[in-house]
Amino acid sequence: MKLLIIKIETSHEVEDALNIYSQDVLHCLGTESRKRSDFEQAGWESDSTIVNLSEINDLPQDLQFLAYFDIEQDKAELVEKYQKKLAELKSYGLQIGKAKITTSYIKDEDWNTVWQKFYHVINFSRHLAIVPEWEDYQPAFKDQQLIKLDPGLAFGTGTHKTTQIALMGLEQALTEPKTVCDVGTGSGILAIASSLLGASSVVATDISDEAVTAAKENIALNHLANIKVEKASLLNGVEGKYDIIIANILAEILLELIPELNEHLNAGGKVIFSGIDYTQLDKIKAALTKHDFKIDLTIEHGRWVGLIIERKDN
Numbered sequence: 001m002k003l004l005i006i007k008i009e010t011s012h013e014v015e016d017a018l019n020i021y022s023q024d025v026l027h028c029l030g031t032e033s034r035k036r037s038d039f040e041q042a043g044w045e046s047d048s049t050i051v052n053l054s055e056i057n058d059l060p061q062d063l064q065f066l067a068y069f070d071i072e073q074d075k076a077e078l079v080e081k082y083q084k085k086l087a088e089l090k091s092y093g094l095q096i097g098k099a100k101i102t103t104s105y106i107k108d109e110d111w112n113t114v115w116q117k118f119y120h121v122i123n124f125s126r127h128l129a130i131v132p133e134w135e136d137y138q139p140a141f142k143d144q145q146l147i148k149l150d151p152g153l154a155f156g157t158g159t160h161k162t163t164q165i166a167l168m169g170l171e172q173a174l175t176e177p178k179t180v181c182d183v184g185t186g187s188g189i190l191a192i193a194s195s196l197l198g199a200s201s202v203v204a205t206d207i208s209d210e211a212v213t214a215a216k217e218n219i220a221l222n223h224l225a226n227i228k229v230e231k232a233s234l235l236n237g238v239e240g241k242y243d244i245i246i247a248n249i250l251a252e253i254l255l256e257l258i259p260e261l262n263e264h265l266n267a268g269g270k271v272i273f274s275g276i277d278y279t280q281l282d283k284i285k286a287a288l289t290k291h292d293f294k295i296d297l298t299i300e301h302g303r304w305v306g307l308i309i310e311r312k313d314n
């Protein structure tokens with residue numbers, strides 16, 4: 001099988017926005033960013049490496065953003081959607097560089113190889129490391145927990161800032177063995193982290209079949225028996241109440257989730273949000289206030305914001 005590649009010559013300022021747009025809205029199979037700064041910095045990170053930029057094939061001017069799609073997708077329509085998205089990002093005052101879009105094809109076996117070359121261990125925190133299935137890793141601390149992952153086609157490798165914000169929120173909120181509901185689980189990374197950090201039980205939901213499959217496979221890879229995966233849109237049809245509800249999804253979707261929270265949150269419970277672009281924060285704050293929630297803690301990472309939330313009367 002072949003994959004369609006959309007390649008955009010653009011600016012690093014729009015990298016996160018294009019990533020989320022490609023994954024969450026266009027449901028691409030994967031993304032890749034080639035940044036000029038990464039090639040330039042490779043020489044500084046290790047003194048024995050001399051990087052001759054003139055020898056690098058197809059060196060990006062700033063950012064080359066690549067999104068991979070099923071070959072069946074309408075190429076012209078996708079290009080048009082990206083053109084519109086870039087125009088929208090420009091209207092927010094972001095640099096979009098040349099904004100040149102080209103398309104090509106690649107065999108998906110090649111994609112797997114490329115993916116495995118670039119995805120490595122993330123020594124995330126005192127308590128957590130994210131380890132690709134094909135890599136070996138010796139924990140930095142004896143009790144550091146390892147999240148083994150083959151994210152496949154689902155979002156949630158641990159490399160994205162929004163996932164990292166969510167993990168930070170989880171480490172902060174999971175102070176005793178609590179029940180957790182992970183909404184929009186993707187690869188299952190937050191559900192797995194919850195279980196490894198000591199959650200008593202976890203329910204993970206996602207609207208996408210690929211994510212449900214990937215999450216189940218990753219849970220099995222980590223030999224965790226206390227996580228249940230359900231296909232659901234947000235909390236629709238999900239039974240029970242939870243001590244922690246965590247969701248790393250775009251702000252527009254979090255706005256739909258806020259009215260559903262109260263019914264599924266135990267007394268004294270906490271909600272962790274990530275995936276909020278800072279330009280959307282005011283809308284989220286207003287919706288939380290309207291539904292009698294307050295913000296306990298705000299975590300910022302680049303343009304992304306995460307929140308730990310509780311009921312006003314906690």
Ligand SMILES: C[S@@+](CC[C@H](N)C(=O)[O-])C[C@H]1O[C@@H](n2cnc3c(N)ncnc32)[C@H](O)[C@@H]1O
Nearest residue numbers: 155156163184185186206207208211233234248
């Ligand atoms: C940004 S990814 C987050 C994945 C993972 N939880 C993480 O933190 O890396 C968002 C996930 O939410 C899922 N999603 C989007 N809309 C949804 C909805 N209405 N209900 C449930 N899941 C949804 C997507 O399929 C995707 O897997």
